[in-house]
Amino acid sequence: MTAKVLNIIVTGVGGQGNVLASQVIATAAVDSGYFVSVGETFGASQRGGSVTSHIRVSKVSAYGPLIPQGEADFILGFEPLETLRTFRDYGNSSTQVIMNVRPNYPLGVLLNEDQYPDIPVLTGNLRVQSQKLWALEATNLAVDVGVPVGTNMVMTGAFAGVQFLPISFLAYETVLKGMFAGEILDLNLAAFQVGVKAVS
Amino acid sequence: MSFMSLQVNEPGRSVLMTGNEAITRGAIEAGLSFAASYPGSPTSEILAHLGRLANEHNLYAEWSVNEKVAIEEAAAASFAGLRSLCIVKQNGLNVALDSLVSIAISGIKAGMVLVVGDDPGAHSSTNEEDSRLLSKVVHIPIFEPSTPEEAKQMTLAAYELSENLKLPVTLRCVTRISHASGNVTLGELQNVNKQAIFAKKDRYVTNAALHQLQEVKLAKIRQIADTLPFNTYKGPQNAKTVIIASGPSALYAPEAVNALGLDNEVGVLKLGMTWPLPEKFLLEHMKHAERVIFIEEIESFNEDNVMALAAQHISEIYPLEFYGQKSGHVTGPKGPGVGEMDPDKVKQSIARVLGVENNQAAEKPSLKLETPDVPVREMAFCAGCPHRASFWAMKSAVALDGRNAVVLGDIGCYSLALRRTGWALPQTMHAMGSSAGIANGLGKLERFGFKQPVIAVVGDSTFFHSTIPALVNARYTRANFLLVVLDNETTAMTGHQPHPGMSKNAMGEIVEGLQIEEVVKGLKLPVVIQDPYDVKGTTEVVYKLLQSEGTKVLVLSQACALVAAKASTRPRVYIDQEQCIGDSCGCNRFCSATFTCPATIWDPKKGKALIDEVVCNRCQVCVSLCPQGAIKVEGGANLDR
Numbered sequence: 001m002t003a004k005v006l007n008i009i010v011t012g013v014g015g016q017g018n019v020l021a022s023q024v025i026a027t028a029a030v031d032s033g034y035f036v037s038v039g040e041t042f043g044a045s046q047r048g049g050s051v052t053s054h055i056r057v058s059k060v061s062a063y064g065p066l067i068p069q070g071e072a073d074f075i076l077g078f079e080p081l082e083t084l085r086t087f088r089d090y091g092n093s094s095t096q097v098i099m100n101v102r103p104n105y106p107l108g109v110l111l112n113e114d115q116y117p118d119i120p121v122l123t124g125n126l127r128v129q130s131q132k133l134w135a136l137e138a139t140n141l142a143v144d145v146g147v148p149v150g151t152n153m154v155m156t157g158a159f160a161g162v163q164f165l166p167i168s169f170l171a172y173e174t175v176l177k178g179m180f181a182g183e184i185l186d187l188n189l190a191a192f193q194v195g196v197k198a199v200s
Numbered sequence: 201m202s203f204m205s206l207q208v209n210e211p212g213r214s215v216l217m218t219g220n221e222a223i224t225r226g227a228i229e230a231g232l233s234f235a236a237s238y239p240g241s242p243t244s245e246i247l248a249h250l251g252r253l254a255n256e257h258n259l260y261a262e263w264s265v266n267e268k269v270a271i272e273e274a275a276a277a278s279f280a281g282l283r284s285l286c287i288v289k290q291n292g293l294n295v296a297l298d299s300l301v302s303i304a305i306s307g308i309k310a311g312m313v314l315v316v317g318d319d320p321g322a323h324s325s326t327n328e329e330d331s332r333l334l335s336k337v338v339h340i341p342i343f344e345p346s347t348p349e350e351a352k353q354m355t356l357a358a359y360e361l362s363e364n365l366k367l368p369v370t371l372r373c374v375t376r377i378s379h380a381s382g383n384v385t386l387g388e389l390q391n392v393n394k395q396a397i398f399a400k401k402d403r404y405v406t407n408a409a410l411h412q413l414q415e416v417k418l419a420k421i422r423q424i425a426d427t428l429p430f431n432t433y434k435g436p437q438n439a440k441t442v443i444i445a446s447g448p449s450a451l452y453a454p455e456a457v458n459a460l461g462l463d464n465e466v467g468v469l470k471l472g473m474t475w476p477l478p479e480k481f482l483l484e485h486m487k488h489a490e491r492v493i494f495i496e497e498i499e500s501f502n503e504d505n506v507m508a509l510a511a512q513h514i515s516e517i518y519p520l521e522f523y524g525q526k527s528g529h530v531t532g533p534k535g536p537g538v539g540e541m542d543p544d545k546v547k548q549s550i551a552r553v554l555g556v557e558n559n560q561a562a563e564k565p566s567l568k569l570e571t572p573d574v575p576v577r578e579m580a581f582c583a584g585c586p587h588r589a590s591f592w593a594m595k596s597a598v599a600l601d602g603r604n605a606v607v608l609g610d611i612g613c614y615s616l617a618l619r620r621t622g623w624a625l626p627q628t629m630h631a632m633g634s635s636a637g638i639a640n641g642l643g644k645l646e647r648f649g650f651k652q653p654v655i656a657v658v659g660d661s662t663f664f665h666s667t668i669p670a671l672v673n674a675r676y677t678r679a680n681f682l683l684v685v686l687d688n689e690t691t692a693m694t695g696h697q698p699h700p701g702m703s704k705n706a707m708g709e710i711v712e713g714l715q716i717e718e719v720v721k722g723l724k725l726p727v728v729i730q731d732p733y734d735v736k737g738t739t740e741v742v743y744k745l746l747q748s749e750g751t752k753v754l755v756l757s758q759a760c761a762l763v764a765a766k767a768s769t770r771p772r773v774y775i776d777q778e779q780c781i782g783d784s785c786g787c788n789r790f791c792s793a794t795f796t797c798p799a800t801i802w803d804p805k806k807g808k809a810l811i812d813e814v815v816c817n818r819c820q821v822c823v824s825l826c827p828q829g830a831i832k833v834e835g836g837a838n839l840d841r
Contacts, residue, residue, distance in 0.1 A: 064451030
């Protein structure tokens with residue numbers, strides 16, 4: 001890791017479990033010896049609002065909990081529209097992105113007032129404008145493992161898999177073992193592995 | 201969030217903690233015995249953590265009925281020699297204020313810390329309120345952490361100071377501290393008194409004669425403030441520009457200074473105690489400065505207090521210019537003091553004061569994506585939320601009644617009804633329980649020609665928190681209104697905390713829950729209980745109740761969909777696309793575009809409705825509302841109903 005600080009944004013919609021994903025990543029980073037600051041915006045959690053975590057990882061010192069605009073090095077997007085929203089504000093041409101392609105429609109779209117962006121067009125745009133994009137069917141992968149709510153662990157596994165942070169899989173799995181037990185742990189570990197595989 | 205870090209007890213180890221976890225850990229290290237709170241973002245998690253750790257650390261943790269009771273209980277524990285903690289959000293401090301003013305006058309015994317969570321930007325609040333002004337009124341000191349690590353250290357320091365001065369001490373956190381995470385170093389658990397006794401000689405009485413003692417205490421703290429490690433200065437020794445910042449702004453400032461390439465010119469003075477001020481420390485750095493820039497959140501609290509200090513010492517520090525909210529230089533797009541600070545606002549503000557180029561725009565590559573506008577994501581009731589069904593029924597009953605009934609909103613998840621998800625039905629919303637008070641007022645205006653029916657809507661936790669006195673008043677004064685209690689069996693908005701109506705307390709013990717209808721019956725008022733998922737039945741009940749005189753109560757009882765979904769094995773709900781006839785129905789896409797449950801979406805390929813089964817919580821309400829009967833329950837079962 002050569003940069004002074006690496007800026008990662010985890011973004012999605014309330015209820016998708018992205019706050020837990022950011023806690024897993026941040027805890028694994030602290031346990032691996034880094035200074036980590038996380039700024040969570042989860043006031044709207046569970047009520048359909050956007051939920052975003054800013055994770056800042058540094059070898060040098062603790063940074064503030066918010067990332068300046070245009071300075072995200074990595075975006076882990078749980079939902080296409082939220083990924084696009086975050087990329088517009090925080091992305092740049094060297095930002096890398098993992099995106100779950102399953103949409104979650106906002107009220108304005110349900111009311112037939114707003115148009116949800118066309119997914120292939122949105123994906124194509126992000127692919128051109130970012131340094132690298134991994135577009136994943138993360139929710140479907142989680143459903144296949146038997147845990148639709150395991151999308152967050154598929155995404156966490158994918159993030160671990162691309163090795164943006166020099167953190168071992170073992171460090172992530174140790175965090176999961178501290179958080180869960182029994183069958184729930186097994187399901188989360190399985191979802192995590194599916195995510196790792198999806199980007200390998 | 202994860203709670204895991206609080207189960208680690210290895211002094212010296214660095215772990216990831218949220219600010220709320222760090223405060224929890226700090227209180228436990230300080231030998232906390234007694235904690236009381238009422239839930240409110242951003243500080244709700246602290247008491248929840250303490251409840252789970254109660255047995256292990258021999259402490260008592262309580263979700264109190266409201267903040268006034270919570271602070272009185274915390275004071276009681278302190279009087280009896282136990283270290284205590286009261287946790288509130290800014291609005292909660294308003295509720296507790298009357299008692300806190302008195303407690304600060306009477307003084308206390310063992311350390312008593314008040315955590316106040318302020319919410320700049322109102323992420324999960326109805327207002328942006330700067331509670332520091334209230335702590336100043338109360339005559340108590342304020343610690344303001346900038347990181348989770350500091351939140352823990354300050355909690356420990358606050359107990360020391362509180363116990364030395366016999367005064368409650370405020371720890372003011374903002375959302376970006378409480379809900380932020382960072383490295384926190386664990387410390388040893390202190391061995392402090394855990395034996396409760398109210399000494400025979402002790403007196404704790406509010407008396408105006410004690411005002412003098414309060415001023416003496418504040419003067420002492422003013423001197424202590426100059427010795428605290430939390431007030432720091434970093435930068436060139438004789439910097440001409442000094443930024444004075446507190447809270448997370450004290451981290452944004454150095455990052456912004458660095459980004460602007462001003463490391464060799466600008467110093468950053470971090471205030472960790474923002475009241476009373478470390479006067480000598482501030483004056484020392486104002487002497488070498490030619491300009492001071494204030495960066496803080498919500499009100500210009502530090503700015504006002506430091507400028508008053510500067511005015512008093514003008515001959516020592518002249519010439520000096522002040523920039524901040526008052527000068528209009530430190531501001532976001534909505535004006536000074538409005539909305540929370542962030543690294544970009546801080547950078548722009550500093551650039552504005554110093555007249556330097558904010559190179560941000562140049563750094564950022566052009567990102568004009570060729571996509572349509574990104575639609576906003578409006579907050580909405582969750583899939584299966586009983587409130588959606590309740591408000592639809594009330595809306596229907598109000599339309600049937602035809603007398604322009606006035607619906608009064610209150611504080612909870614159901615305050616979202618002010619938005620489109622609740623068809624903007626409520627016409628007022630203020631503080632906890634206010635709808636019932638306002639209903640009392642409107643409910644006796646008949647003599648002035650008022651003919652509209654009145655419906656006040658509160659949740660179950662709000663009912664206990666502050667609605668009962670209004671009901672007593674209503675019965676006494678014969679107010680004419682319908683109180684609808686949306687009983688979802690939890691304090692949902694803040695994260696499903698238990699309340700007096702539930703059979704569980706903060707420490708997970710089984711208790712006897714108080715039935716809302718029993719309270720109402722005790723007041724000798726009529727009460728009806730109804731399942732809001734039965735939309736037709738609920739509409740009829742609301743309509744009927746609106747036709748009757750006097751005060752009456754309707755309890756709409758159905759568990760929060762998020763809790764119910766976790767526990768339930770409800771059958772799958774789906775749309776039979778053979779039976780859905782799409783836009784030729786004439787229902788105007790009722791399920792997706794009118795009822796707007798996030799689980800019922802539109803399938804543009806087939807031109808028909810579709811249920812997103814990953815989102816659906818299987819409440820089955822839409823089944824009864826589809827005019828074509830196209831929404832089905834697998835197996836035709838109807839288990840939960």
